[in-house]
Each structure stands twice: as structure tokens, then as C-alpha cells.
Amino acid sequence: xxxxxxxxxxxxxxxxxxxxxxxxxxxxxxxxxxxxxxxxxxxxxxxxxxxxxxxxxxxxxxxxxxxxxxxxxxxxxxxxxxxxxxxxxxxxxxxxxxxxxxxxxxxxxxxxxxxxxxxxxxxxxxxxxxxxxxxxxxxxxxxxxxxxxxxxxxxxxxxxxxxxxxxxxxxxxxxxxxxxxxxxxxxxxxxxxxxxxxxxxxxxxxxxxxxxxxxxxxxxxxxxxxxxxxxxxxxxxxxxxxxxxxxxxxxxxxxxxxxxxxxxxxxxxxxxxxxxxxxxxxxxxxxxxxxxxxxxxxxxxxxxxxxxxxxxxxxxxxxxxxxxxxxxxxxxxxxxxxxxxxxxxxxxxxxxxxxxxxxxxxxxxxxxxxxxxxxxxxxxxxxxxxxxxxxxxxxxxxxxxxxxxxxxxxxxxxxxxxxxxxxxxxxxxxxxxxxxxxxxxxxxxxxxxxxxxxxxxxxxxxxxxxxxxxxxxxxxxxxxxxxxxxxxxxxxxxxxxxxxxxxxxxxxxxxxxxxxxxxxxxxxxxxxxxxxxxxxxxxxxxxxxxxxxxxxxxxxxxxxxxxxxxxxxxxxxxxxxxxxxxxxxxxxxxxxxxxxxxxxxxxxxxxxxxxxxxxx
Numbered sequence: 001x002x003x004x005x006x007x008x009x010x011x012x013x014x015x016x017x018x019x020x021x022x023x024x025x026x027x028x029x030x031x032x033x034x035x036x037x038x039x040x041x042x043x044x045x046x047x048x049x050x051x052x053x054x055x056x057x058x059x060x061x062x063x064x065x066x067x068x069x070x071x072x073x074x075x076x077x078x079x080x081x082x083x084x085x086x087x088x089x090x091x092x093x094x095x096x097x098x099x100x101x102x103x104x105x106x107x108x109x110x111x112x113x114x115x116x117x118x119x120x121x122x123x124x125x126x127x128x129x130x131x132x133x134x135x136x137x138x139x140x141x142x143x144x145x146x147x148x149x150x151x152x153x154x155x156x157x158x159x160x161x162x163x164x165x166x167x168x169x170x171x172x173x174x175x176x177x178x179x180x181x182x183x184x185x186x187x188x189x190x191x192x193x194x195x196x197x198x199x200x201x202x203x204x205x206x207x208x209x210x211x212x213x214x215x216x217x218x219x220x221x222x223x224x225x226x227x228x229x230x231x232x233x234x235x236x237x238x239x240x241x242x243x244x245x246x247x248x249x250x251x252x253x254x255x256x257x258x259x260x261x262x263x264x265x266x267x268x269x270x271x272x273x274x275x276x277x278x279x280x281x282x283x284x285x286x287x288x289x290x291x292x293x294x295x296x297x298x299x300x301x302x303x304x305x306x307x308x309x310x311x312x313x314x315x316x317x318x319x320x321x322x323x324x325x326x327x328x329x330x331x332x333x334x335x336x337x338x339x340x341x342x343x344x345x346x347x348x349x350x351x352x353x354x355x356x357x358x359x360x361x362x363x364x365x366x367x368x369x370x371x372x373x374x375x376x377x378x379x380x381x382x383x384x385x386x387x388x389x390x391x392x393x394x395x396x397x398x399x400x401x402x403x404x405x406x407x408x409x410x411x412x413x414x415x416x417x418x419x420x421x422x423x424x425x426x427x428x429x430x431x432x433x434x435x436x437x438x439x440x441x442x443x444x445x446x447x448x449x450x451x452x453x454x455x456x457x458x459x460x461x462x463x464x465x466x467x468x469x470x471x472x473x474x475x476x477x478x479x480x481x482x483x484x485x486x487x488x489x490x491x492x493x494x495x496x497x498x499x500x501x502x503x504x505x506x507x508x509x510x511x512x513x514x515x516x517x518x519x520x521x522x523x524x525x526x527x528x529x530x531x532x533x534x535x536x537x538x539x540x541x542x543x544x545x546x547x548x549x550x551x552x553x554x555x556x557x558x559x560x561x562x563x564x565x566x567x568x569x570x571x572x573x574x575x576x577x578x579x580x581x582x583x584x585x586x587x588x589x590x591x592x593x594x595x596x597x598x599x600x601x602x603x604x605x606x607x608x609x610x611x612x613x614x615x616x
Contacts, residue, residue, distance in 0.1 A: 009134050010102060013141060017098040020142050020400050021150050024407035025090045030416055031433070032154040036075075037089070041531045043075040044561035067253060070203035071157040084564045089153045096159035097141065097149050103166040104363050105137025110173055111364070115221045117328045117371060124374070132370035135392060139366040142399045144289040144406055145282055145355050151410045155356050160204035162360045165211050168197035168242070172215050175238060195241050202245075206253045206342065207360075212246035213338040215239055221331055254347075263297060268348035270298040270305040276344055277308055279358045283365060286402050291409065291420040292429045293353035332364040369395065413437045414444075431455035432464040439468045439475065448472040467498035470506075482506055497527040504536060513543040531560055535571045542578035551579050566592055574609050586613035 029038050037043065074092065082088030112129040124132070140146060149155040171193040178186065194215075201208035219235045236243070263271065275295055282288045298305045319333035339361035343349065369392075377388045409419050417437050420430035435455050438448035452469040459465055466489055473482035486503045504519035520537035524530065534557050541550035554575055562568055569592055577585035589609055 009130070010105075013101055013105070013134070013137055014098060016138055016396070016400070017094060017101065017141050020403050021090075021094050021097075021147075021407065023404065024151055024410065025087050025094065027086060027090070027151065027407065027411045028413065029086050029089075029153065030410060030413050031152055033086075033152060036154045038084070038565075039530075039532075039563050040075070041560045041562060042529065043072055043079055044563075046076070066206070068157050068203070068205055070200060071160055071205065074156060074160070075153075086153065089156075090150060093150045093153060093156050093159060096156065096163055097146070100159060100162050100166065101137045101141040103163065103170065104140055105133045107166060107169060107173075108136050108364065108367055109133035111218075111221075111328070111331070112367070115328045115331050118326055119324060128374060132367060132374060135370040135373070135396075136363075136366035138396055139369060139399065140363065142396060142403055143283075143366075144286045144399065144402045145279075145362070146359055147289075147403045147406055148356050149359060151407060157205040158207075158356045158359050161201045161208045164197045164201035164204060165208060165214065165360065168194050168201065168211060169215060169218055171197065172219060172238070176219065191238075191241065194239075195245060198242050198245055202249050207339075209246055209250040209253055210338055210341055212239065212243045213341070214335065215242060217331065217334055217338060221327065263348055265346040265348050267297060267299055268352075269346050270300055270302060270309075271295060271352055272344040273305050273308040273312060274298060275353050276312060276340065278353065279355070279362075282355065283358070283362055286399060289355060289402075289406070290423060291416060292424055292427045292433075293355070294424065294427045294429055295352045297352070328364070328367070332367075335364050336361045414441070428459045428462055431459060432462050432468070435465055435468045435472075439472045442475070445472065445475040449476055449478075461494075463494075463496035463498055466494060466496065467502055470499075470502045474505075479506065479509065483510070495522075495526070497523040497530060497533065500526070501530075501533050501536070504533075504540070508536070508540055508543070513540045516540040517544065531557060531562060532568050532571070535568070535575055539571070539575050539578055542575065547579060550575070554579055554581075570609075577609055577612060582612065585609065589613050 075089070078089045078092055109129050109132075112124060112132060113126070149159050171190045175187060175190040175194070178190075198208065198211055201211055216235065216239065219239060278288075278295075315333060316337065319330040323330040336358075340357065343354075343357045373388050373392050376391075377385050380388065408415075410416055413433075414437050417430060417434035420427060421434050424430050432455065435448065435452040438444045438451055441448070448468075449472045452465065452472045456462075456465045456469045466486075470482045470486050473479070473485065482502070483506050486499060486506060489499060490503060500519045500523035504516040504523065507513075507519060508516035517537065517540045520533055520540060523533045524537065527533070534553060538550045538553040538557065541547070541553065557572065557575075562572060569588065573585045573588035573592065575585075576582075576588065590613070
């Protein structure tokens, strides 16, 4: 029976989560949120939800093509409920993070009662198991490694797939507990719950394909009163539906993966052998958690690969050899290995290192601080046990403080990326994002030009830097420098939707509408869902008096809910003016007039519109 006294510690997790992330809920969108949420018109209306299920069209930029229909659908719900405010998005992320902490703690409590730390150790009491699990859940919630799930809204995919994975495993444990006593209706209900939660996890993130492996691991671990593990026949009898679904899903996701990395399987695997140790270092020393992670790539001939790989192999051999003497230690190693398999094996993906990959994988790891404190408490006399409690509280307060500091850094994009540049001066990601941030601020235009030139000289192949340097030139009125910069890049073979769109802008502003049309088409071929490019293409059609094509494209664009960006809405108003919809264009311009002060006076979307709308 659930009493107030028993529920208070679990309510304490809610208070702890609120204290940790309350200051971060109003932080602006940053990093990956730009393309996945701010510029993503797909999440702003119901009538294109089918695109999420297709998976080939999901967002702008890097997120396009990822099969995460449920995650994107929740973004749609967040937008419909709260518009463009990041507060609502982050409240949902925080609630999911808290739910994962509670479900994870309940799962750990169940495992502590079933999987002994040592075969010689006595089974911990329910009170001790609950205390250790609660402490592990608290670490899970406040650890800086897991804070990215709230600070970055796009990480909701990780939160959702973890949430439904935990639900599926809890259904499995309930089925296993009541297998002999439960009615057939309850068993069917739990089976349906397992498969249903698995499907929802798969619809949230591709990593859920490994869920059957985690469930097999949990099911094969013996209870304390069992001499031998569960037989494969009984395990497969319970789990054959989830194994079948997982196998089909893995084949489906691998066959349509559009974002394979450039290293190749072997180079990627060699690099990941080192990165796994870096994840472990961040877990033990949270101050190593950073804003960007540009890892050095490795090859099969690299000594560091062999050293890191042999060390991991040694850990795996040790875990297998000690699976009977130290069952929980072996369970922790096997759990982490299975959970990291999609991102740390031969499956090559562009992003080499990302801390949210250990969000689920390191869950059992957080038990060990609690086990250590319990061991200390058992060695001290009763009057010294408060010291152990103070030690545990100090650990949580230290982690909470680090996460609060991190949330402060993420409170402003300029602070975030200037900190990243300062802490990681050789990071291309930090340089590109700081350049982009400066270029977006009118009061920092001169500084943006200087920094973007410096960063581009170091990383000339970076597509963001190529675009941002041209944008910075335009912001300060150096249009000819921007034209020279973009023309040279295109002649050298550079190709990105950002660069082609900028080339289209410059050609249109120079009076070469036909050339602009070609560039805009090339940009759309690389990113078909980019509404901004479509608007400017229609503008170029209208300039060339190809009004039928311009009007048709304008009608298509008007079916979308545009991101709330003044320059984009101004471009739409200018398009309506160009195709003869003057009354509508002037109404849109009037609504935007108070937001145009920060736009450059020479912008191609202000030419003629102001005069037309103010004329009698």
C-alpha cells in the first residue's frame, strides 16, 4: 500500500528535478533546435503529419530523413499548445526526464532485489534497495551528462525512446513475476503492453532497435532464489513478439539510413573505442562535460585504438567470467554494451560523439555510488551514519550546481558559443556556431565579419561558415565581397543549400533573376522542405514575369505556417506584392513594421514594398 511516508522520497525526485532545471526552462532555442524546431515548418500544422510516418521528410537540415514520427508529432503538439515559446517545449522535456528518472529508479530497485551484487552478499532489504535506487535516480536526474536532454529540445527523441523502453521492460518484469499466478487476460495485456511500448520507442528514435537485447538481458538474469538462469525456451516464449518486431525494425532502419558517416565502418569503430572511455571519464568527472565534442578520428593502425579496444575487451571478458560471482557488475557491463551498440559499433554515423548516447546506457552505473555509501554505512557505528548521508547529499548538491552552471551557459547562444570557442579553440563546430550567432546580431556585424573570416580560413570546407561569412559581408554592405566569396566557392565545387540560396540572393539583388532561379532550384534540390528558398524562388519567377509559376508556388507556400522570423515573413509579403496581391502584401507589411528595425536597410525584401504600401 502506498503511504505518504513511502511516497515522499519519490516526490523528492520531482522537487530535485524542478530545482535543477527551473532556470533553464526559459532558455532560448539553441544548436540543433534551430533546424529541427525554429525553421521546421512541418511541425506547425496537422495536414502534413503523414510526412513524419514516411520518414524521408521530417525537418530542415541535419534532421531531415530521420525516422522519428512520434518525436516530431510531439513537437507539433508543443507548437499548437504554446507557439514558438521554448518554455512549453522544455516543460515537456523536463517531465519526460523526471518520468525516466522515476521509472529508472523503480527498475533499479527491482533489479537490486533480483540481481545480487555478489553471490556471497546477503539480499538487501526493501528499504535499502529503495534507498539505493532513489539515490541512483537522483544522480540520473541531476548529472550534467543527462542535462542535455532538457537543455536541447531536439533530445526529446532520446527521452521518449528511453521512456517507452522502460515501460516495456517493466511490463516484462511484471509478466515474469506473475507468470504462474496471473490470468491469461493479464498476461495478454502485459504482452500487448510490451509490444506497444516497443513500437512507440521505435517511432521515437532509431536506437530503440536494441530494446529486445536489453529485455533478453533482463529476462536471462536469475532471481536470487534461482540456482540457474531462466531457460531460453521460457524466455523466447515470453519475448518472441518483441524479438520479431525488433528484427524487422532493425532491417527497416538500416536499409533507409540516409546519414552514414564519412569514416567508414572500421574507422568509425576505431574512433568509438576511444570515445567510450571518454564517456566513462565524463560520468566520473562531470566537469569534463562540454558544449562541443570534436573527436580525433582513429584508424585500425592507431595505437590508441588498440589500447582502448583491448581495455574494453578486457572489461567484457572480466564481466563474462564474473557473471556468477558478481552478477550485477556483469549486468551493468552487458547493459551498457547493448545500449551503446547502435552508435558505438560498425554502424557509421556523422556525429562521432554525443553525450545523450549514454542517457540510457549508463543507468545501472548510477547504482554504484549508492552501493558504496551503503557499504560505508554498514562499516560505521550508528552515530556516524549521518556522515554518510551528508556525503551523499554533497554529491547531489555538487552535481546540481554543475548542471545549474551549464544551464546558465546555455541561456544565451552568444554566451554558449563564445564559451565553446574559448574552451575548445580548435573546434570547428564551436567556430561555425559562434560565427552564425554573431552574423545574426545586427549590433555585432563588424565583429562577425572578422571572426567569420578567421574561422573560414581555418575550416574552408565548413558549409555553415561558407554561408555565414557571405551573410556577414552583406550585413555590413560589402556585397561585392560576398559575390566574390560565393562565386569562388561554387567554382571550386562547394555545394550546399545554404550556399546556393545565398548565391540566389546575390544574383537577384544584382538584377540577374534568371541566374537566381537556377541557384534557388539547386538549393531546393538539396533541401526540398526549405520554405524560405521556395519563397525566394517564387520571387525570382515573378521578377522574370513568369507569373503562373510564381503564383502556383506562392499558393503552395501559403499552405504552410511559416516560422516566426521577420525576414522570412517580409519575403512572403514581397512575394505577394510581386504577383499582384498588393492589399494582402501591405497588410502583412503593416503587421511586421515594428519588427523590421533590425533588418538591413539594403535587404532585397524591402525594395519597393514600403513605397507601394505607403502610397495613397
